[in-house]
Amino acid sequence: MQTVNRILFLVALLAAWPATALGLQTPEFPEPTQRIEPYPAELLRAAAEIPVQQGGRVKPLGTAADFTLMRLNSRRKVEVGHGLGAGGKDKLTSLEFMLDTWLFPEQARRYRVFYVRDKEILEATGLDFPGRKRTERFSYEELAPGRLQLMEMAQSASEKEGKDRSTRESQILGLASNMREFEDLFLSMEFMRVNLPLQASPKLAAAFPEVRPGVSALIEGGDGLREIAMAMGSSPNPDPAEMEAFATLDNVMVGIKEFGSFGLSIFPPPETVEVRDEWRTVDEVIDEELVEGGLRGAGLDLIRAFEELEATKTDMGALTTSMVALRDLSSQRAGARGEFEKIPLEVSFYRANYFMNALVLFLAAFLFAAISWLAPQRDWLQAPVWIFGVAGLGFLVTGIVMRCILRDRPPVSTLYETILFIAAVKVAVAMATEFIQRKRFALHAGVLLGAGYMFLSNKYELREAVTSGDTMPQLVAVLDTNFWLATHVTTVTMGYAAGLLAAALAHVWLIGQMLGIGRSNKDFYRFVQRAIYGVLCFGLLFAVVGTILGGVWANDSWGRFWGWDPKENGALLICLWMLMILHARLGGYIKQFGLAWLALLTGPVVAFSWWGVNLMGVGLHSYGFTDGVLGVLRSYIVIEVVFAWLALAWFLLLGPGGPAQRTAAKA
């Protein structure tokens, strides 16, 4: 019901912005102001560290802004031109974008932040954008005329089960949700700029002698307001003019609080965490401050600090001072509850961009690897591959360790983290293999895989932004155990990593053989075989131990060691597959081609276990949200299966298993 009210309210309000509807009196807002210069770096540093509570945890505003923009825009930056970005750039960071929605909302409404995959859905809302691409970004101002229609379509789509929705309906829902989120960003901060009619009657003027017309003034004069209300309530003939002035003020505050209730929980409670763990939104602060003896001013100074932002926004120097003051006050409050200590670390974690740097370094390493193929006799070309590869791994591992510190968790507790961890293990194992064999292929495959997985993690982070709004979400109760996360999850994920690495090395052998690359260099292919075998053994150890540990955990959580649940079966499939390969090799049923061919198929088996079972929609392990991943998974598996058939055909017709080779062998 609250949502319905909110939609109705917003629809009416936006239809006649800035005038309010639904019988509310029009609040006064200052004239729109444009930002014409970049935010100073110090201001941005301070803003990034303002703590907010979102998704069950306290995080920096910078993180909240990052994921908000990723949800809307599918990117971390937004192109706005005019040199408004930090350092005079034309792109705004997510934090700059968020601050603009707070302080310069009219300007922000013109930023093209809404990523629309297919503009056909806009045509259905009556909007036409000739000359614009099919996949485009649009501004709020451009989309606003079709808003009502869009919301109606979204309402119809939301009445269907997720699996019954068409792609178009899902896109409509997504866009509608993004528009509402954008509206929440700027409307929830109206409390800091609204001019309340605090002098609209003699009694109000007496209760609020100061000229300041903001929410903080209202709270400060709360006693006087209560007296007026009580006097009017007890008077047989209240003054109609006073009644109207009071009702007007009340109506405006209803709107401000309604907007505020959808904003960020940005007010740390004065109570301890044990007494109250939930932070307040502005509407709760206003309500509680206005109740006699409520928060005793604990929210008032923060509201004042926000109003100060609005008051100083045209002067960047003064605005910086206000932002720093707000950050200091807010961090002090959060710190008193023990909820601030990791905020600066998280800000620096995201600022350092470890995983993007790792991607760049792995790509650089692979570039040198590719160059070295042109001049294989020049050993010195391997040095930059090692240097960039190790640096990339360093960034990756540092990023993972930082996440562990920030979350107080072992390295893997979400699907997103499995990608990072698997990447690190694969690169590390590939480098260890290279260190033992020194035949280059393991190192080259390792850095290429590292780059690929960093790219994948980047893409999946965008998906996480849409689905959970964070890559450090809180965990459901059953997962809240660092012991089992550190043992079962870590080991089984290492098993995944090894399986995928074995599959990657199998590609090297098969492609090399099929294309006849250096076929005479039997030594090289023998080393590849040994690497595949070694990695499979490594993978089997971790897959088996991890799978059994999973059963032991299940025994402690659900009362049974093994329940044939899809995720458990997925892990078992990997163990069975690897065991089958190793036994077939021991029995002599497969030789070089057989080992490579079966190792190649380990990839799809691991992919099914890692992602596929989560997409089936059954079982107890439905922790990871994987909507939209099916296409990628399916493509990967189809490509691998087709490649496996091609390789088999090559082997049977042209390769060592073919008629010509058999005849030669007989002769």
Place this chain on the structure above:
Amino acid sequence: MNNFLQTLTRVLGSYWLSVSILFCMFLLTYFGTLQQVEDGLYVVQQEYFYSLFVIQDPIPLFPLPAFVKLPFPLPLPGGFTLMGLLSLNLFVGGLIRIRKNSRTVGIIVTHVGMAFLMTAGLVKVLDSEDGYVALAEGESSGWFQSHFLWDLVVFEAQAPDGENPEGALREWIIPQELFLDLDNTPRRFTAPDLPFELELAHYMRHSQVLPQGPMWTSPAPGVAGYALRPLPNQQEAETHLPALWARVSNGVEPQELLLWGGARFPQVVTTGAQDGDTVASGERFGLGLRKRRFEFPWEIRLEDFHMEEHPGTQMASEYRSDVTQIEGDLEQEVRIEMNKPMRRDGYILYQASYGRRSTDGRLYSQFAVVRNPSDQWPKYACYVIGIGMLIAFGQRLTKYIQSQNAQRAKAAS
């Protein structure tokens, strides 16, 4: 004879058999996973993994595109068959026939761990009980009930008297294993001290009772204008409501009954002298289907249930129950929480879930209960397997590194 035994031992301990079993287990696990989308976990467990064989219908080979299907029905050995063969293969090939020297120590240790793990599984299948008990604060129970198993219960409630001031309850139980296979042909059940006979037929795994009408036909005879309608299997097999058609005679007025798992009250029959169609007087017996009950050797009482959510979300961060274990005059307080079960006298109680009762609106805490003699064996098996594999692969790796270093040294010289 010796030749035969040798051949048999060679076959049973062969790599060929190992590979075949592992491949069949792979297929069985894969199809058993896919089939859960259609049939739910419990049915698949029974049909695939606790069976001798299964015929897999053509289904899409997820996650390949939906048009890629298994082209024909595929017969596969069931879980019991494969586990039996694997045990033999492991024992003969991995423990008896394997060469025993320093190079195979790791493999042998691994196989011992696997054998231990499979023994744990066998003990669990043969001698365990599992179910649940749901309690609101202040409530206690001396038993728990199965998720999936049902019994037909005939009971007689006796009024309080001098011998039994609280009254007494006599029960005759027919376990579901005795009627699961019943269709049209009735089966007769008697008991020496039960004063009537019971015939059962038309068992349905999941069903509802509906008024008879022209729009549908029941496979079972109707009773008093009502009949049983079979329903498809549900994903959550614990929600199944089974049903039986029954006829009582020989000691009571002959009558047909519909016994349904979802009935709130039992069916009642009365013994005694009969006068035409009218029962003059007699003892009253109740009949009903209910989930199988297992006794605790003590009682358990829920004192306090506590649940917390992550701030600002509806995601549970923690839930726990403070219970008292009551054994005669002895009372012991225990806390049960997620991942920290209570283990007493071979019974393990786990914090499973919580909810609000539709009947009285009270919050309850639900515990999964298991009695499993092999409860901790998999953990020990895991240690053994881990150590075995570390030895086996460690030996190979060390040897390989040594040979690589030797080759490099040779090349350098």
